[in-house]
Amino acid sequence: MHSPEPARARISVIGAGPGGLTCARILQRHGLAVTVHERDPGPDARDQGGTLDLHADNGQLALREAGLLDEFFALARPEGQEMRQLDPTGKIMFHKVPEAGELFKPEIDRGRLRNLLLGSLRPGTVQWGSALDTIGGPADGPRQLRFTDGTTAEADLVIGADGASSRVRRAVSPAVPEYTGVSFLEAWFSDVENRHPEIAELVGPGSAAAADGDRGLFAQRNGGDHIRVYAIRRAPVDWISANSLAADDTDGIRALLLDEYAHWSPRMRRMITENDGRYVDRPIFALPVPHTWEPHPTVTLLGDAAHLMPPLGVGVNLAMLDAAELALALVRASTVDDAVRTYEKTMLARSTETARALEGGAEHLLSADLPDFDAQP
Template sequence: MNSTPTTPRIAIVGAGPGGLTCARVLQRHGVTVTVHDRESGPDVRDQGGSLDLHEDNGQIALREAGLLDAFLRASRPEGQEMRQLDPAGTVLFHHRPEEGERFKPEIDRGHLRDLLLDSLQPGTVRWGRTLISVDGPRGGPRRLRFADGTTVEADLVIGADGAWSKVRRAVSDAVPEYTGVSFLEAWFDDVDRRHPEIAALVGQGSAAGADGERGLFAQRNGGDHIRVYVIQKAAADWITDAGLTAQDTEGIRALLLKRFQAWSPALRRLITDNDGPYVHRPLHALPVPHVWRQDPAVTLLGDAAHLMPPLGVGVNLAMLDACELALAVARTDTVAEAVRVYEQTMIPRAHETQRLLDGGAEDLLSTELPDFAAADGP
């Protein structure tokens, strides 16, 4: 897209991996862009656990962003190690990455975000910008209204604002629905010294086990941390149904120990030995397929467009979406044409993946081995 006096005003909402990747690729092609994020700054909260970025999507986006080599230097290829256990603690499958294996190395979300933020031109991200709504005529310009009373006009609004996207409301009435499966996150710090048994159980990557109704997934993060996700089929408000609050760590732990009483003592440590409170994360997904009327001035990427169960594709697809959208903007004459080109590829791909993962939250509780176990490879 040529830089002319009519260069479009592009606003991205959401400074996650998808939004930042889109901004980075746009800037590499000389396109001006602003990112708005509701957080007050880049370090206001923990960014979450470890991500595996795949060669066939997430890494493609990083290559277009000029950041693939930096990612590979910062990533943890040893994080591709995977152990599948039964509730008795018996190892059913153990994948050890080969030397030089780079199909899906791990990186902490916070490290990935820093890598992307540091690559952007100063002032690209506007912090403390909580979006209230997007209005204005279909076809643009659109008006973004923020909680601080300010407004911004844009010729293209890109919704990269996640599961509960405010931008999505401008083009779709769809809202995420509870999948019937709930995560409860637990943290373990300084694991090699303070939790050596758990460190040995998890190894350098991840370890998982399930009995059909409940499961545990433990994941090594950088900085000698491990995150554990306690997975259950349950009502979305199962904690309050039990007469507890999210802050009642001891009460929740006692309830979990009852529910996991048949599991081995080694695995039950993943419930009892955590440092600090649990974090409740009920899993939601958008309707399958999620469709909307094309708007030449508004589009979506990542979870805003196709929220799915967390089965290893979310961030990868968000970054691929972001890359393809940015390239479409850079290579076409109008933002309307860029939206059309982008969505005609992104939406069918998202629908196919949505259909594959529909109901897939319950796969997290399956006693079957992962698909790649039979081939002894990822």
């Protein structure tokens, strides 16, 4: 089959995260038709996670191409750029306060960013409750999308924006994410100025981190007077069951954490034991480095589906930059195949370079040495 012109192609994006929605928005701005398939039954089906910073040299570039940069700045929290490095007693070892008007990487809650992108799309663009099962059809198209509810769709280009556990990835690569040996355990704190004032003061308006070489804590202020704290530890991927605990055994997990962090100050231990509600286990996975594949004229990947890395501040930014570059390649190319090749040539080189720089980076989160806060991966 001859590769179609992008303007005549049926383009399906799998996944309504920041990358998939950014790609769809930019395609629509340039008059290209696109459908986004999302497994969630609706936009409010689940918590979208914590806060993230969008960098001027990637995430913000993508929002500029999407025509949403001003709206982003209206929602963002520049004060969230403040960073504190603490020791296990709670003493501040390093404190970076952003300059007035600094907007290099302001914070925004993931839910707010998603709503901004969703609101920019034409009605009906996102097909909710549309969980991809398999991709069939010839490699040169058209591709047959089969969803878990038994429905099907046909596409000339399938864009995998479906994250770490991507089903689209299987169509181009046999690679699967591997456990890094480091696990995050998330704890939530709400109404922090009233209910958790000591933690609010410790964390400040941005983020605070501490580590002792074997374990760490990372806390981030979110919008709406919330804070999320992540206990970072080396652990087997099945550490909860290996300790004869269950994911909802909050008291049992708390007792384990108190033992592991026993030599940390009571002030610091508040960040792992006074949380509102249960803990959330988030083991850290990453794709092998490098992760590349031979070009396919009808399937490509972006974001974590293409280059899952440790959570060191680049994931969403790279996903959105990928999305912008792919969308613009489709706008400018004469065929879908040409666009995919142009996009992947740049994206794969960039992601390989970044992934190599961050390989093993989850271990660095446990280091008691002061990080280089000015270094940009």
